[in-house]
Amino acid sequence: MNTPKERIGVYICHCGTNISAVVDVEDVAQWAANKLEHKGVVIARDHKFMCSSLGQELVENDIKELGLTRVVVAACSPHLHEKTFRTACERAGLNPYLCELVSIREQVSWVHSDKVVATQKSKAIVSSGVERLIYHEALEQLSVPINPATLVVGGGIAGIQATLELADAGSPVYLVEREPSIGGHMAQFDKTFPTLDCSACILTPKMVDVGIHPNITLLTWAEVEQVNGYVGNFDVTVRQKARKVITDLCTGCGICIEKCPKNVLDDIYEVGMNYRKAVYTPFPQAVPNYPVMDLDNCIYFDTGKCKACEKFCPTNAIDFEQEDEMLKFQVGNIILATGFDLFDARKMSNYGYGRLENVFNSLEFERMCNASGPTEGEIVLRDGVTTPKAVGIIHCVGSRDKSHNAYCSSICCMQSLKFAHLVEERTGAHVYNFYIDIRTPGKGYDEFYNRIVEEGTHFVRGKVAEVTNAARQPDEKKKLIIQVEDTLIGKQRRIPVDMVILSAGLEPRHDAKEVAKLFGISCSADGWYIEKHPKLDPVATMTDGVYIAGCVQGPKDIPASIAQGAAAAARVQGKIQQGEMLMEPIRASIIEEQCSGCRICNDLCPYNAILYHDATMTSEINAALCQGCGTCIAACPAGAVIGTSYSNEQVLAQIEGLLMDVSV
Amino acid sequence: MSKYLYYPGCSMEGSGKAYHNSLMPVCEKIGLELQEIDDWNCCGATEYLGINKIPAYALIGRNLALAEAQSNGAQDIVAPCSACYLNLTKIDSYMAKKNGVDELINDALSAGGLSYEPGQLGIHHLLDLIVYEIGLDTVKEKVVRPLTGLRVAPYIGCMAPRYDYAKRWSDSEHPLELDWLLGALGAEVVDYPLKTHCCGGHMPQIGPDTAYELIHRLVDYAEEVKTDIMVAVCPMCQMNIDAYQNETNQHLGTKHKMPIVFFTQLMGLAFGMRERDLGFGSELVSAKEAIQKIGSEVPKKKRKKKDKFALPMPHPLGNGILKNGTNGKELILPTEGRARGGRA
Amino acid sequence: MSHLAPQTEKNFKLMEQVAQKTGSDSKLETCIQCGTCGGSCPSAMDMEHTPRKLFALLRAGEREEVLSSNTPWVCVSCYFCAVRCPQEIKIPDVMYTLKSMAVAEGAYRDSTASDFSRTFVSMVENYGRSYELGLATRHYLRHFPLRLPSMAPMGIGLLSKKRLNLKPKKIQGIKQLNAILDRAKELEAA
Known part of the structure; x- marks a missing residue:
């Protein structure tokens, strides 16, 4: 038998009892020492916590004292601690890429219960790691410069916060918003819980800051079309939709809006509660202040006649010929803050939304409370004049309901309490809150709940069964009757009210999946974007350089959205501060002599990293652009492309290791 | 002609005779050929399930097995009774889950030399078959005597749209299929929010007080909205509201006098058929007076001047516009005059 | 019912037993006590316990009180509860199970x-x-x-x-x- 050429150390982690409860770790270590000796294993140990400083020292000492040339650690997923052990090796003078971390926690102990089988599988995994490791090469990391500009997508409060933090830190920011103005949902509200601050009063200063900040390029009425590249160097293409208004000439005087003869029901900002014009700004404090033209509803684009806006514009800022424009720029990092959609309450036909006129959803009610809304802040029935004498607020509409959204939308309890307060304060009506559980876990939130209780709101514990206009008793006539089991007394009640407000839940944007694809990140089954780690890394994603903030990650209220916006900005600013970043040296290269110059790989590369040299009639891979995805390696008909860490020898050896008979 | 396997159910031979007598000529008229399942048995209604589960399932299974064996070119099964329809679809859907129920039922069926493979035949209620397979356009073509002037309350009951195992209805609580059909016949369809509320089911037999209350609620609201006649799609609904209305009056001191007939009877009238060929006259609360209103002048609705303060309503869901190729689950919304719908 | 049912193994397993008898996907154990069923039920006014309360009693092992309750017998099988239940519990099927158990054990009072x-x-x-x-x-x-x-x-x-x-x-x-x-x-x- 040949003497093995490498000296390998194998380390098996107990991970407390995470691994050792299911896997016999001592047995695995002993087995590796005996059965893998011919592969070069000179030492195999187990330790309660390999990631602890003691565990790391164990590896470092063995490298120094036993002259190890390769290290295998069998522990958790490489996502968690690969870096830890590579760094430990580096400290002891070993190239970090000669260390291999194999997972016997996520892939073994957490998914198996049979101890014998789990132990055998662990051995096979250790064996595969050792086999593969033999072919590892010492690699050097590559450093690439980071473009200091950032793209923020979505101009709601989370996106605004992220943008301002970065801009104030001196970094250039592109803020892209698909509506004519930034502000998002917060701009639609009147008051914010639990302090009841005026939403516009605290939001508009931030919006104005965004509008005038020298470091911010604000692109509203615009959508991201394409994203290429990688962390540090993204190429972004944005479609600037034609406003049909020349912004350089427009003074925001509003005469065009005043003169436009076409009224359009505003489904976005006014949630169908009020009309706007075909040329419009969504609300008076809009940023930017110049209007856009809604081509689907403009009379001129329909009939070829009108042009009232053009006739009356004092600065000749209307341009019917203006077309969409494609803007291209580069950024180093991206923050997605595209927010949420409201649950469509028509899906719960038992609540009568869309059928019974005095059933409102939460955003409709927000608009009604807003001084610039359809009723100028007066709380009235759908007839626009009658003040309600009794109002029912229904929690959990479309949330915590497996027929719709199984999750808790987290904001609805506080929102419903706020509604109760506003109704009571402005109308003196009796208010009923129908809830399953009251969830008020924020700072000052439970105090707010107590305040509402003290104000005399009636609380009925029970999920409302139906809202009906079918009266049974004389006192129910011409009312909406809320039928519910009052679960605290175990009886069915029918409560007549004049108005019902549905606290509809939050949903991912209707196009969340396509947007996720555009930016190369993933959605959960519910459709929310998945963070890198739910506790330790809530604003990063699995895609380097792409961050998320606000409701795009899951339902949350304003304070939490702002915290996430700021957190994402801090993460990005940290990257920018580094100036350059080290890239994993896992990438492909082409063996020039074997390349036939067929150029198949050139078009397949998703990162545009492959260049063709006319002179030599061969292709070459730009190491800085290559992300090591392996597409070209699989596609090359001549087998001329090789990938570091994933060579044929390595993969075949890994398979061979896995297939080793571990039962003896 | 499209051929369907017909599962009449026990009521069709007794209390629901008018249903049977009217649906036969009506189905022929619209091109539905019904082939009765030979030697079918009772579906067990809601009674057998409360005594023994597996035998109750097997009882329904025998009908499905007979239908499968006799299908021979026929498409799908149609049941006019909502309770039968519910039981057939329920057991078919439970068996299709392949979680053991199918094996149990087939084990029992094998004792009678039968077997059933779920999901092979579609199962329809007569109403969904007419609305979705025959289509309202065909129905409209056959109308020679529109039901103008007749104010009808579309009473669909519970067991057709709930639990919608076969996914055939526009909604489980406010389905509009019967509204559309009656509208196609020219009738004036009232907004009847109780359209899928309960008629009392078997309660007249076992807890009459409960039944009287439920019957009263349905009839009282129908009267409130000035209904001439209620329209049923299920023999049990019709029986309870018709036959027990007098008792309900005696018990609660009310004076209800609300006729209720089957939708197929009204289809027949609109198609120009004779009342006595459609089972009219067998109802205990006479429909005679109501029927005489057909053809009467409808007072024109005064167009309300739109109140300048009124707030717009949200788009209604299910306003009658159906997407092609769906079974009515997906309803499209009107877009005219609306702004770009970012949150549709 | 002033006395609590004895906290025996048999009683503790009551909910599990009913769920199992109803079918593998009855989801009965997932009840969150929201009361949608009790609010929806057209005959709730004649029930000794709302369905929700009955499920709470099941969970508490109140075998006798559950099986002698008139609730399942007043159920009209209208399926309102079934289509509205946020946990998708097959409530009418549970009612059928409770009826058959009551019949088998002779536990009901009014026959x-x-x-x-x-x-x-x-x-x-x-x-x-x-x-x-x-x-x-x-x-x-x-x-x-x-x-x-x-x-x-x-x-x-x-x-x-x-x-x-x-x-x-x-x-x-x-x-x-x-x-x-x-x-x-x-x-x-x-």
């Missing part, structure tokens, strides 16, 4: 409803079809003899309108049907 079901079932087993007149007369004579006079006009009405058959119809395959039902009963007992 009107269960007798009706049993009469119905025996008709079906004898003829293969239900037989409205026989069912009604047998049932009313036993349980509502005083109601018969007020019912008479209706009965006569239905008879004169030929809406009641005087004789039951028997299916041809009645032996086959009974063979199937017998086997099913064996399977149920297993």
Whole structure:
């Protein structure tokens, strides 16, 4: 038998009892020492916590004292601690890429219960790691410069916060918003819980800051079309939709809006509660202040006649010929803050939304409370004049309901309490809150709940069964009757009210999946974007350089959205501060002599990293652009492309290791 | 002609005779050929399930097995009774889950030399078959005597749209299929929010007080909205509201006098058929007076001047516009005059 | 019910037992006590316990109180609870299970409803079809003899309108049907 050429150390982690409860770790270590000796294993140990400083020292000492040339650690997923052990090796003078971390926690102990089988599988995994490791090469990391500009997508409060933090830190920011103005949902509200601050009063200063900040390029009425590249160097293409208004000439005087003869029901900002014009700004404090033209509803684009806006514009800022424009720029990092959609309450036909006129959803009610809304802040029935004498607020509409959204939308309890307060304060009506559980876990939130209780709101514990206009008793006539089991007394009640407000839940944007694809990140089954780690890394994603903030990650209220916006900005600013970043040296290269110059790989590369040299009639891979995805390696008909860490020898050896008979 | 396997159910031979007598000529008229399942048995209604589960399932299974064996070119099964329809679809859907129920039922069926493979035949209620397979356009073509002037309350009951195992209805609580059909016949369809509320089911037999209350609620609201006649799609609904209305009056001191007939009877009238060929006259609360209103002048609705303060309503869901190729689950919304719908 | 049910193993397992008997996907254990069922039920006013309360009693192991409750017998199988339940619990199926358990254990107090079901079932087993007149007369004579006079006009009405058959119809395959039902009963007992 040949003497093995490498000296390998194998380390098996107990991970407390995470691994050792299911896997016999001592047995695995002993087995590796005996059965893998011919592969070069000179030492195999187990330790309660390999990631602890003691565990790391164990590896470092063995490298120094036993002259190890390769290290295998069998522990958790490489996502968690690969870096830890590579760094430990580096400290002891070993190239970090000669260390291999194999997972016997996520892939073994957490998914198996049979101890014998789990132990055998662990051995096979250790064996595969050792086999593969033999072919590892010492690699050097590559450093690439980071473009200091950032793209923020979505101009709601989370996106605004992220943008301002970065801009104030001196970094250039592109803020892209698909509506004519930034502000998002917060701009639609009147008051914010639990302090009841005026939403516009605290939001508009931030919006104005965004509008005038020298470091911010604000692109509203615009959508991201394409994203290429990688962390540090993204190429972004944005479609600037034609406003049909020349912004350089427009003074925001509003005469065009005043003169436009076409009224359009505003489904976005006014949630169908009020009309706007075909040329419009969504609300008076809009940023930017110049209007856009809604081509689907403009009379001129329909009939070829009108042009009232053009006739009356004092600065000749209307341009019917203006077309969409494609803007291209580069950024180093991206923050997605595209927010949420409201649950469509028509899906719960038992609540009568869309059928019974005095059933409102939460955003409709927000608009009604807003001084610039359809009723100028007066709380009235759908007839626009009658003040309600009794109002029912229904929690959990479309949330915590497996027929719709199984999750808790987290904001609805506080929102419903706020509604109760506003109704009571402005109308003196009796208010009923129908809830399953009251969830008020924020700072000052439970105090707010107590305040509402003290104000005399009636609380009925029970999920409302139906809202009906079918009266049974004389006192129910011409009312909406809320039928519910009052679960605290175990009886069915029918409560007549004049108005019902549905606290509809939050949903991912209707196009969340396509947007996720555009930016190369993933959605959960519910459709929310998945963070890198739910506790330790809530604003990063699995895609380097792409961050998320606000409701795009899951339902949350304003304070939490702002915290996430700021957190994402801090993460990005940290990257920018580094100036350059080290890239994993896992990438492909082409063996020039074997390349036939067929150029198949050139078009397949998703990162545009492959260049063709006319002179030599061969292709070459730009190491800085290559992300090591392996597409070209699989596609090359001549087998001329090789990938570091994933060579044929390595993969075949890994398979061979896995297939080793571990039962003896 | 499209051929369907017909599962009449026990009521069709007794209390629901008018249903049977009217649906036969009506189905022929619209091109539905019904082939009765030979030697079918009772579906067990809601009674057998409360005594023994597996035998109750097997009882329904025998009908499905007979239908499968006799299908021979026929498409799908149609049941006019909502309770039968519910039981057939329920057991078919439970068996299709392949979680053991199918094996149990087939084990029992094998004792009678039968077997059933779920999901092979579609199962329809007569109403969904007419609305979705025959289509309202065909129905409209056959109308020679529109039901103008007749104010009808579309009473669909519970067991057709709930639990919608076969996914055939526009909604489980406010389905509009019967509204559309009656509208196609020219009738004036009232907004009847109780359209899928309960008629009392078997309660007249076992807890009459409960039944009287439920019957009263349905009839009282129908009267409130000035209904001439209620329209049923299920023999049990019709029986309870018709036959027990007098008792309900005696018990609660009310004076209800609300006729209720089957939708197929009204289809027949609109198609120009004779009342006595459609089972009219067998109802205990006479429909005679109501029927005489057909053809009467409808007072024109005064167009309300739109109140300048009124707030717009949200788009209604299910306003009658159906997407092609769906079974009515997906309803499209009107877009005219609306702004770009970012949150549709 | 001032005394709590003994906290025995048998009682603790009550909910599990009912769920299992109802079917593998009854989801009964996932009840969050929201009361949608009790709010939806058209006959809740006549129930001793709302369905939600009944499920809480099941969870607490109150075997006797659950099985003697009139709740499942007042259920009209309208499926409002089933389509609205946020946990997608098959509530009508649970009610059927509770009925059959109550019948098997003789736990119910008022036998009107269960007798009706049993009469119905025996008709079906004898003829293969239900037989409205026989069912009604047998049932009313036993349980509502005083109601018969007020019912008479209706009965006569239905008879004169030929809406009641005087004789039951028997299916041809009645032996086959009974063979199937017998086997099913064996399977149920297993």
